Amino acid sequence: MNNSTPTTSWFSRLLASTDKAYAHQWFFTAACLHAILVIPLTISARYGYGPTILLMPTGHAFEMLFGLAPALIAGYLLGPMPARRLIWFVGFWLLARIADLIAPFSWLMLLCNALFVLLLAQRLLPRLWAAKKWRNRSLVPLIGLICALTVIIILAGQFDAHLLHRYLIDESVQLFALLMLFIGGRMLAPAAAGEFYRQGKELTARVQPRLEGSLILIITAAYLLAPIAASLSGLLLISSGLIAGIRLSRWQLWHCRARPDLLCLGLGYGWLALGLILLGWSKWEGGLYFSTAAHAITVGALGTLATNVIVRVTLLHIKQYPSRITLIVTMTSYMTLAAITRMAADFSGNRELLLAIAALAWSLAFLFALYIVLKGLTTPRPRRPAKTTTA
Template sequence: MTMKMNTAQSGNGSSRYLPGETRAYAHRWFFTAACIYAALIIPLTLLARHGFGPAVLSVPTGHAFEMLFGLAPALIAGYLLGPMPARRLVWFLCFWLLARIAGLIAPFAWPALVFNALFVILFARQLLPRLWAAKKWRNRSLVPLLGLICAITIAVILAGRLDEYLLHRYLIDESVQLFALLMLFIGGRMLAPAAAGEFYRQGMELGARVQPNIEASLIITIAAAYLLAPVAVPFSGMLLILCGVLAGIRLFRWQLWHCLARPDLICLGLGYGWLALGLILLGWAKLDGGSHFSTAVHAITVGALGTLATNVIVRVTLLHVKQYPSRIPQIVIMTGFMSIAAVTRMAADFSNYRETLLIIAASGWSIAFLFALHVLLTSRTAPQVKPTQNPSTNS
């Protein structure tokens, strides 16, 4: 990974390759790692199902853990950590990488537990105090949400190590709601100001921006659905359906049909739409006794997470180097491949051509992340700005 060195170190040729106390951007490092990992993990999962890949990926919970607690934390770290000393960032990335390698080799062994724990502890220690300084409770709600995700990362591995496989699967299945809430929050905070800016450019005004009442309702509703899941599954399902409807209303009020000249906003809106649909389907699956649970989960993890992740990676990267995402045609192509991946993965649950559809879905997913990786790497040649704040705050 390349990084900008300070003036004092610029005279030493060898120091260019030794990360010290210089400032480095977390989104460059973690987004690059996430793109490479995402492009590889799904094809590896398909190979594992036929006996040619890591055995843990052939098990649904193993695949789900790496998607939710392997890939997603790298995306979160890239988006939220911001600039920091390069030496510290190297530790973050090393622990994340070692956790992924250990988990693929022996998912419940001590190395997997230790490296995952070290990563989430460092992550929480670095980020949570900063988020707690926010004035509004809606912003502070990220602290218990991220803290719970970090704790569940360790709990899932411990449950597997203690042979508590029912608890192991339950924790993974229900954690989908937590990641959905995180996407609702971050996606809304990114879409609202961007849409308002486009309205202003057209001489109009967008009245419904962050929509704090709906955002507060989303936070409370998903939190209640998560807490009630062990004791009142049908009620938890109804709350998730309500949450999906609220997310759909919020998306509708952004009036993105006025932003057709901004494909980057339309693509972000599509990811948010997948999230609303996925929550409705997840709630319905709970009401239906778990039927088609996998289909609902993939609407969230492939449709929403995949679309929002690739678009956020490209958007944050380009804004960081003062380029405009609306001028990058790769965004539409990338989002198209991810939409194909989501539709074919969901359709595979109902088709006689399941294996073919799974291959198409895996290919679409990997191609989309390779497009995002291409934008990341080509942006390295653009002039860089001084690291003064988290690039996500400007998005």
């Protein structure tokens, strides 16, 4: 007699399956749901109705940087793999998020986060190290450091090393900024060049390897100098923001007005440039308005780039063109509103109202992204036509 329920039977078949699954479908769905819920939960916690860990600025920041961002990294870089293997990645990430909210700084939280980043590093780092150019290989220490910091930050919280805990989270913002500069540039450059080609023009400034290499070296130096020369670290971040702005201007996106998807990606890259300048200025001034500067990167840049990348990857997977989806502009407009109101809240007497508007706009932007992801899941991927042979 078979006593298994339909749910357990489905789960058993999934674990035993060798069918290929796409990481972006799983992790982008999870990332959207996480983003939609965690900011309203943070607002609710301020009034006693949410997880207490989100009341702490470091608790909220950890969940956004080391909860949401790794899911986006996994979705973008992992690629296809057997479903029974991918379910372990998603499972440990989900358990880590639950543990963070209900049992912060516990050994369960440490274990789940450690297992997830270990699986992620084991899968990604050897593949990335196979790249020939040092700029591409620079992703190995960058992602490796982000994975290691996930565990170190939790340990610092467990042993009540509060200053170290706060310092590591604050300084990690520039690591994620560097990662977004790299991935955003690698996505924008060929897309802009392709649009120029369709217009009968040629874009000579594409990846811009010298500027990309300069950004990698300068931000790395800024990160390493932060504990011993904060002012110099700030100057380096300001220079990196200026370089990022120059790189963005050389893509000449104003010639791509018929491509709102590229303009929205460019806006996210622009937030990165602005955020680095503001972050550097904050460090130069001894940490003044650090939170405001950080949110230009974590809301303006991360939010805008994340939602646009999610939509872009989802649509290209099912052979649809992002330029034809007008929802991208609406989604990006909401994220821009979220960034502006969140930053303005630090200077306004209506702080609570602006924070609520920012939270609502952020969640709506990811809700639109989730809608496109779920729609993509129900849209069959076109198959390549079979090759025909002639006698």
